[in-house]
Amino acid sequence: MLPAPGGSHRARRAKWMAPYGRWVAWPSAAGGLWPCVSKPSIARQQGGPGENNVKIVADQNIPFVAECLASVGQVTVLPGRRITRDALADAEALLVRSITPVNAALLDGTPVRFVATATIGTDHVDTAYLASRGIGFASAPGSNADSVAEWLIAALLAMGKKHRLTLAGRRIGIIGVGNVGRRVEARCRALGMEPILNDPPLERQTGDAKYRPLAEALACDFVTLHVPLTREGPDATYHLADARFFDAIKPGAFFINSARGAVHDTAALKHARATGRIAGYVLDVWENEPRVDPDLLRKAELSTPHVAGYAFDGKVRGMIMIYRALCEHFGIEPRHEESDFLPPPDVPEIRIDAPPADEQAAIHDIVQQVYAVNRDDFNMREILLLEEDRRGPWFDDLRKNYPFRREFHNTRIVVPAACDTLAAKLAGIGFTVVRDTP
Incomplete structure (x- = not known):
């Protein structure tokens, strides 16, 4: 069982170092370890002066946002629920996720000229207000x-x-x-x-x-x-x-x-x-x-704790989309691509040695190796063991520290030549399928 948010056992043990980032071990429901990713090797000093001078406030849970925007200006990262009008007193750009309401109450009297959300949905943003104030806006449709x-x-x-x-x-x-x-x-x-x-x-x-x-x-x-x-x-x-x-x-x-x-x-x-x-x-x-x-x-x-769209590829894709929109708004040449921030997949290949007796069961087992949704369910249910005032922080903590997960296409499935229907199904749900030849 994972410790409650804010507990004394929150230290994570480093698993190994890679050029793309530091992989960190989380205890899993089964007693094993889940990897997640922190900062990449191209990271610059968070909040340090960039080559341009745009002042940016960003949600800290947008992956690599400070590193990506270091050349654009000065980046201040905050928890999404703590982004307030006072925090925007000097900000020209605001980058949020779905938990931050963006409206007149937040922006009136601030110098913010551009807002972006690293999400598909925009119901948390008063786009009519932004338009009335001439504030630029971008979102990340389709990113996740x-x-x-x-x-x-x-x-x-x-x-x-x-x-x-x-x-x-x-x-x-x-x-x-x-x-x-x-x-x-x-x-x-x-x-x-x-x-x-x-x-x-x-x-x-x-x-x-x-x-x-x-x-x-x-x-x-x-x-x-x-x-x-x-x-x-x-x-x-x-x-x-x-x-x-x-x-x-x-x-x-x-x-x-x-x-x-x-x-x-x-x-x-x-x-x-x-x-x-x-x-x-x-x-x-x-x-x-x-x-x-x-x-x-x-x-x-x-x-699950609002993490359906939390595959790492989608989070990075959304970040790059709003990064490029911000660069365009302020007339800055973008430098980064998604590939700058994506480490190798945790499960690069799965081999099927023989035609399975039950194709649906085989597909279930393959998907579980790449994304075990039951693990998210297990951690979500820890809320039921907490006092009421700790449930909200636990929910937020699950999202903030979400384990590393990649989209299916990053995993190659090697399928025997005799498994045509299984190969078609696996390719159809997103995996990269390779036929095994004798």
């Missing part, structure tokens, strides 16, 4: 879409094993078919599932008949949400999954949310589970984060 889709696949495979469900032939309702939803669709098809797509804005925009009514998506065996959080307009998603939503869902379905916590109504979700309307739910996002409803957590099939 592969990571979220891979989280979903890992969760489906874990659910399949837990409940002895064959995923092939099952229907999955995908609500929201943007950067993430499209990737989820492709990966689910690769596993032999039948996706039913629901996206009213895209349906109106394209007229494509592949976008189906919400009722059809809710009639599936699994229902997964991949929508932005919006509170106004005909397609508002705040509490989209409310009592009416669950009344209309297929009895015995599984509900999954990795979009935003407020897209589901916690009370309605708990009621749907308590009455047996749904068979279970899997959550990566929670209303009122970081204060997680303990009863909702306790009864979840799988629970």
